[in-house]
Amino acid sequence: MPDNITKSKIKHHFNKAYKTYDAYCTVQNNASQRALELLMPHSSYFEVIADFACGTGESTLKLIKQIRHEKCYAVDFSDKLLSIAQNKLLFPVNCILSDFDEKLFPDDFLDLVFCNMGLQWSLALEKTLILLNRYLTKSGYFVFSVPVSGNFPEIRAQFKSVLFSPADIIRVLNKSGFKIVDHYSYKHIQSFQSHYQALKSLQALGANFSPGLRHDNRGLKKINVREVFVEECILPQLTYCIGIYLCQKASL
Ligand SMILES: C[S@@+](CC[C@H](N)C(=O)[O-])C[C@H]1O[C@@H](n2cnc3c(N)ncnc32)[C@H](O)[C@@H]1O
Numbered sequence: 001m002p003d004n005i006t007k008s009k010i011k012h013h014f015n016k017a018y019k020t021y022d023a024y025c026t027v028q029n030n031a032s033q034r035a036l037e038l039l040m041p042h043s044s045y046f047e048v049i050a051d052f053a054c055g056t057g058e059s060t061l062k063l064i065k066q067i068r069h070e071k072c073y074a075v076d077f078s079d080k081l082l083s084i085a086q087n088k089l090l091f092p093v094n095c096i097l098s099d100f101d102e103k104l105f106p107d108d109f110l111d112l113v114f115c116n117m118g119l120q121w122s123l124a125l126e127k128t129l130i131l132l133n134r135y136l137t138k139s140g141y142f143v144f145s146v147p148v149s150g151n152f153p154e155i156r157a158q159f160k161s162v163l164f165s166p167a168d169i170i171r172v173l174n175k176s177g178f179k180i181v182d183h184y185s186y187k188h189i190q191s192f193q194s195h196y197q198a199l200k201s202l203q204a205l206g207a208n209f210s211p212g213l214r215h216d217n218r219g220l221k222k223i224n225v226r227e228v229f230v231e232e233c234i235l236p237q238l239t240y241c242i243g244i245y246l247c248q249k250a251s252l
């Protein structure tokens with residue numbers, strides 16, 4: 001599938017989730033808190049900051065409450081999620097509708113780049129990271145969380161995307177001009193009342209489209225829910241495997 005079609009499908013699924021995202025994003029909120037906690041011992045003041053893939057602005061809210069700054073940008077390509085963010089984030093946050101793969105800021109412009117649970121949607125991670133790196137000032141910081149390999153062991157391989165391992169992510173970060181300051185991975189198990197509810201949570205978050213999969217993304221009502229889960233998965237739960245990375249722009 002050409003990248004522009006894949007991206008419009010990703011965007012479509014997130015846009016469809018605009019009314020439900022905030023009620024379901026506990027794992028995402030926990031990840032953004034962890035990412036900021038990894039950053040704060042290093043510095044809690046940055047002049048110009050940006051939250052890429054800000055969604056409904058939940059991650060941006062945490063960012064601006066915990067990091068002192070002069071100017072903040074919140075960027076997302078899903079117009080419906082961004083309009084929710086716009087209502088939550090008042091001046092001086094500047095919400096911008098943009099793809100994180102499109103050049104948006106001048107080089108050496110941002111002192112901190114933040115991205116919470118967004119980079120798994122990049123179709124070319126190295127390219128995305130190189131662009132984010134260009135925006136950073138000398139020794140600027142980049143902190144992000146991202147689902148990593150091993151995510152959702154309850155779901156059969158043909159129904160989920162292939163994710164990078166932590167070692168792969170470090171390799172791509174180094175190739176893209178970052179040095180890694182700190183990182184770790186953790187598991188977050190979410191329990192549900194039924195397997196159907198588990199899948200519904202992914203739909204409510206807009207995360208029910210998987211680029212590169214051969215299955216046809218049928219609506220929840222049309223699928224056999226048990227077919228999506230591995231046989232041994234008796235308990236209705238989803239195990240998120242998430243990596244948190246703190247990096248700095250490497251000097252040339
Ligand atoms: C799981 S949500 C995370 C939202 C927010 N950061 C949070 O923590 O709640 C992932 C977000 O990535 C955005 N996204 C995916 N691909 C994108 C792209 N190419 N450019 C900009 N945003 C993108 C989606 O629109 C969605 O809002």
